[in-house]
Amino acid sequence: AGAAPHDGAAAAVPPFPLAELRLRRVLRESARDKAVFLHGEVSSPSGEGTDAVIILEKTPFQEEKVLDLLKKHTKLELQMRNDIYSTYHLYPPPELSEIKTTVVYPATEKHLQKYLRQEVHLIRETWEDYQNITLPFIQSQSFSIQWVYNILEKKAEADRIIHENPDPCNGFVLVPDFKWNQTQLDDLYLIALVQRREIKSLRDLTAEHLPLLRNILQEGKEAIAKRFGVPGSQLRIYLHYQPSYYHLHVHFTALGYDAPGCSVERAHLLADVIDNLAMDSMYYQKRALTFALRADELLLKKFQEAGRV
């Protein structure tokens, strides 16, 4: 979605009547991110209520305005003092405490569901579970991965390719992930997409794939060091299970960046995957694997129907 108004009239539309909003409930909040997701309602002149989602998020500090903040605070209250440590409540003037506000209006039930905090369930998937539940589910979904093929065939993003190994069996393409804007290295994020099309996920890997995986690890590190100056020792290199699309790919993120999806219940270090396969070619066709599913995900329903949750 671009930033341009949707139609010529949009510029004349008055701001959303935030002050008249009735708060229905808090859909979700994140203490860490300093964000809150609200379900609100606005009455039309006829008195009918229309739903809206309002997202409030505090903004990061701007380095050039930090000094202003220290000097122009409206009030500073001492909270506690112990030896060399003290804490205060500082109340900044409005112009230095912007809140990013996003409104979805009118909002449908689907929007409300999207932002509602969902319970998350951990699944411990055995190989039998994979064959009986997960694999049939993947095959029934026919997720489109045309966008992956477009990159591999240079029909899209050809100018974004950072490195390519064209070998049809052991080759891959390295591209920046969409989440990374490439303007700073702090949140560096690249993806290696394998040339081969039949490897769905970690579950399909055997010792046969070791040359491919070693190429990705070695050449991926070298290409990132060369292009971005970030050494391999400062990269987190891993696969997701479950992945968000079933064409084998590997994530490269800056080690100092707390990237979404890098926690232990989803990420598998490529170096560990290689060692596991070198030790036992069938490691990923034997071992139980853990992953989390949101309450609204269809795959969870399949595990529930099978009596496995």
Next chain:
Amino acid sequence: AGAAPHDGAAAAVPPFPLAELRLRRVLRESARDKAVFLHGEVSSPSGEGTDAVIILEKTPFQEEKVLDLLKKHTKLELQMRNDIYSTYHLYPPPELSEIKTTVVYPATEKHLQKYLRQEVHLIRETWEDYQNITLPFIQSQSFSIQWVYNILEKKAEADRIIHENPDPCNGFVLVPDFKWNQTQLDDLYLIALVQRREIKSLRDLTAEHLPLLRNILQEGKEAIAKRFGVPGSQLRIYLHYQPSYYHLHVHFTALGYDAPGCSVERAHLLADVIDNLAMDSMYYQKRALTFALRADELLLKKFQEAGRV
């Protein structure tokens, strides 16, 4: 450190002269956490400068004040509008936009180093590395773990124990982690401390420890479900490698909570550890393990001296 003043005079000490602070540099910032760590300087009457660390962190939204925020904003600027989506800059009144401010004053070089952004390096530790570098380092450090023994012997925190299995070989004690204030379940965090004292870390585990590990997994889940109503499927249960202290312990955190130290380069799911040991008793005396070290950590220096980084 308690919240009480350090001495009788403290109450009379005026607030830290924030407005007179000279900003030397930004030590670190976190766009995700909305926090910034500053190195400042204050001049004494004699003109000499004294260092200070100032930490600014925006505070989470409070549910009961969200409505006030929407109604009492001082200014609302439309940023972009597209179809049902619109974004705004909202400027709240000072009383609704508190910033938590922490001051360390006077600060030493050690304090400045602590908050300075440190480069992080990934280590791939082989079993030989462990024996030649890591183990001698651990033994030379003589980290005090008296606080762990105090808990096991009921000399401290006895009233905080959630569950105890007193078996000297396969038993453990489950206590809330210090980071968790127990007022909400969102960031639930408990620790299981084993009764046995000779198991330093993951590296010492063999199939001999399976009964102990299975007790922790099973009884830990049951105790948390019983006391806090959180089912096992909503818990992330894992060990750290490297751990922060070398007495075997297991972390239990809420699955929905993005706990520090739960990312793939540090956390090992207890269920995976059990399966690995069941498959191969010597798994953790064979396998390379990955972990990250900050540039100022002594263990990194040891790996560098050994030419392993």
